[in-house]
Amino acid sequence: MSSVRVHNFSVSLDGFGTGDGQGLEAPFGHAGTRLHEWFFPTRSFHVMQGEPGGSTGVDDAFASNWGPGIGAEIMGRNKFGPQRGPWADEQWKGWWGDDPPFHTPVFILTHHLRPTIEMKGGTTFHFIDASPAEALEAAREAAGGLDVRIGGGPSTIRQFLAADLIDHMHIAIVPIVLARGERLWDALQELEERFNVEAVSSPSGVTHLTFTRR
Amino acid sequence: MSSVRVHNFSVSLDGFGTGDGQGLEAPFGHAGTRLHEWFFPTRSFHVMQGEPGGSTGVDDAFASNWGPGIGAEIMGRNKFGPQRGPWADEQWKGWWGDDPPFHTPVFILTHHLRPTIEMKGGTTFHFIDASPAEALEAAREAAGGLDVRIGGGPSTIRQFLAADLIDHMHIAIVPIVLARGERLWDALQELEERFNVEAVSSPSGVTHLTFTRR
Numbered sequence: 001m002s003s004v005r006v007h008n009f010s011v012s013l014d015g016f017g018t019g020d021g022q023g024l025e026a027p028f029g030h031a032g033t034r035l036h037e038w039f040f041p042t043r044s045f046h047v048m049q050g051e052p053g054g055s056t057g058v059d060d061a062f063a064s065n066w067g068p069g070i071g072a073e074i075m076g077r078n079k080f081g082p083q084r085g086p087w088a089d090e091q092w093k094g095w096w097g098d099d100p101p102f103h104t105p106v107f108i109l110t111h112h113l114r115p116t117i118e119m120k121g122g123t124t125f126h127f128i129d130a131s132p133a134e135a136l137e138a139a140r141e142a143a144g145g146l147d148v149r150i151g152g153g154p155s156t157i158r159q160f161l162a163a164d165l166i167d168h169m170h171i172a173i174v175p176i177v178l179a180r181g182e183r184l185w186d187a188l189q190e191l192e193e194r195f196n197v198e199a200v201s202s203p204s205g206v207t208h209l210t211f212t213r214r
Numbered sequence: 215m216s217s218v219r220v221h222n223f224s225v226s227l228d229g230f231g232t233g234d235g236q237g238l239e240a241p242f243g244h245a246g247t248r249l250h251e252w253f254f255p256t257r258s259f260h261v262m263q264g265e266p267g268g269s270t271g272v273d274d275a276f277a278s279n280w281g282p283g284i285g286a287e288i289m290g291r292n293k294f295g296p297q298r299g300p301w302a303d304e305q306w307k308g309w310w311g312d313d314p315p316f317h318t319p320v321f322i323l324t325h326h327l328r329p330t331i332e333m334k335g336g337t338t339f340h341f342i343d344a345s346p347a348e349a350l351e352a353a354r355e356a357a358g359g360l361d362v363r364i365g366g367g368p369s370t371i372r373q374f375l376a377a378d379l380i381d382h383m384h385i386a387i388v389p390i391v392l393a394r395g396e397r398l399w400d401a402l403q404e405l406e407e408r409f410n411v412e413a414v415s416s417p418s419g420v421t422h423l424t425f426t427r428r
Contacts, residue, residue, distance in 0.1 A: 177406060
């Protein structure tokens with residue numbers, strides 16, 4: 001059976017995976033870009049942007065695992081965009097432009113359905129109103145035997161962890177204190193008992209944690 | 215001027231420095247010993263217990279900095295004991311037996327004063343009802359030019375951080391999720407702007423963060 005994986009998900013010291021006050025100009029709210037500064041210099045991010053160069057140290061070693069072997073992503077609606085409630089504007093096609101970096105089917109969890117959107121480069125956005133297990137079944141089928149990535153945000157990852165559906169998880173702990181936003185770890189008491197956890201720090205100041213299901 | 219330092223203070227991934235439900239048999243509540251498992255194998259802990267042996271890797275490198283150069287400690291009342299409110303029992307002299315590991319004056323922040331207690335080995339427990347700045351002034355005087363350690367618990371460290379009184383801080387991030395207890399990082403938004411932060415992971419799974427005042 002294919003694996004369910006989380007990659008490159010950043011949290012602050014106080015456990016926030018995104019800040020407060022998401023808006024069109026602020027996908028991560030008041031966190032700004034601070035949760036992801038470790039990622040931008042990596043070769044993986046440069047490649048994603050179609051740019052040469054980039055670092056190839058430990059940050060990139062982790063970052064580069066995001067794509068290979070993944071056949072579909074599941075994300076929460078708040079990762080897809082800042083709108084809440086019924087879609088006032090179906091022109092919104094995500095933060096990522098015409099050619100999003102996913103290049104696979106992407107399943108967006110929402111109570112407000114919309115027609116599927118075909119983007120350039122193989123990314124297809126499907127909108128589904130489903131439990132984590134149901135969404136995973138759909139994503140697995142679409143992934144054609146490859147792995148499924150749970151893309152975030154924090155509450156989506158938390159729901160998949162609570163349902164014990166995640167096999168591998170890479171979390172980057174960023175040494176900042178956000179104080180508000182959405183927490184990743186809430187209500188996941190003794191999560192560590194279900195995983196082998198490894199930690200490795202990077203010269204960037206970030207610590208990469210990997211959780212591997214026992 | 216002498217420095218104000220925090221050492222060997224452990225927090226969970228979700229930021230708890232102690233668990234919920236402190237009691238006589240459970241100084242750290244439901245966290246049990248899980249926040250400090252990294253510390254027990256170290257040579258520093260063995261020495262503290264009067265035992266030979268112990269590890270001398272990165273965990274011990276950090277643990278060993280707890281004592282040298284320290285002339286006084288300040289701790290919160292909940293680190294000293296599980297009692298709340300007026301002292302029903304003045305027989306309580308801390309968790310540490312007749313010869314506590316401090317070997318210096320220790321200032322215990324409490325609204326309920328008690329006479330000073332002289333212990334074996336140079337530890338003296340002073341009970342004071344004071345602001346962080348006032349307590350630090352008293353501790354500095356008692357420290358005779360040496361540094362002052364802020365011993366915890368979480369709310370005591372948080373108060374000293376909020377008052378910007380801490381120069382060096384060593385925090386061990388333990389890869390467990392406690393879900394409840396007392397958080398260290400609350401209301402310390404953008405703490406990182408006042409410190410240079412370094413991270414180093416240990417084979418034990420713990421990540422040692424050091425904060426050095428800019």
